[in-house]
Amino acid sequence: MDAVRLIAAGRHALAQSRTVGDTVVEAWQAQALAQTMGSWLAVTGPPELRTEARGLGEAGGRGCGVLDRQALGLDARADTVPRSAQLSALGDLRQALLGLGALLGEVGIALVSVACATDDEGLYWHCIEAIDAADESSDRVRAILRRLTDRERGSSSGAARDSTAGAG
Template identity: 35%
Template structure:
């Protein structure tokens, strides 16, 4: 599945009326997606050691990023990820200020740290030109093992 579609799934959750646990889950989902996009866009770089692993502890099921197969519009995907991570960050800050339970507070703080790290990774990818090529995916143009990158029109519409 293309990265833009996976970002759109998170955007739908965040645009609805997410419960506090949904916001925390989306933080981990987004961080996992950033890790997966990084592997596709910058396979030669040292892998980013994000902290998306705690997603399993939330009971959220398998990470959405496991369905990632391609990044058809790298520039648009990185832009959409920046916006999504900003929305999640704002929601987490509000949530952190409102929670009464200490466990929920620390869960929000951990999710905020993870979102911050993911935002930095997206900035690094964009600054490093990882989003300048065309579509990328395993075995596809511009993906790992491909001879080069092909240009293309944006198909994600985000």
């Protein structure tokens, strides 16, 4: 399944979350997708995006780590397979990154709601750490988008130079 469809599925699932456990599972799913997309880009993406992509993979991994559902005593659903395991293609990279950025923003908002509503100090601090990880992943997505834009500008200015060079 391509990244844009996986992101849409994640956004829908997060919007449908009705319990703290469901919200945490969907936050974990989003971070797993960030990790997978970052790792995928780090290996197969354009060379100028690979450093930031590695950072996205690492940030997503950190986000998964702070959302240990069993340690939080939530509906652990230990058999939960990351939705990202279905990733078969990134598809439209810009759209995938924009969608991932939006999903991570929604995850942050959902986790703020959980943190504000809980009396469990452990859950509160896990949410705070997960919010920080989602923010870091979002920063990495924006950095990749900036590099992608710079790359596209560079190739379009090179093409414009090439077309004017033959005009003389």
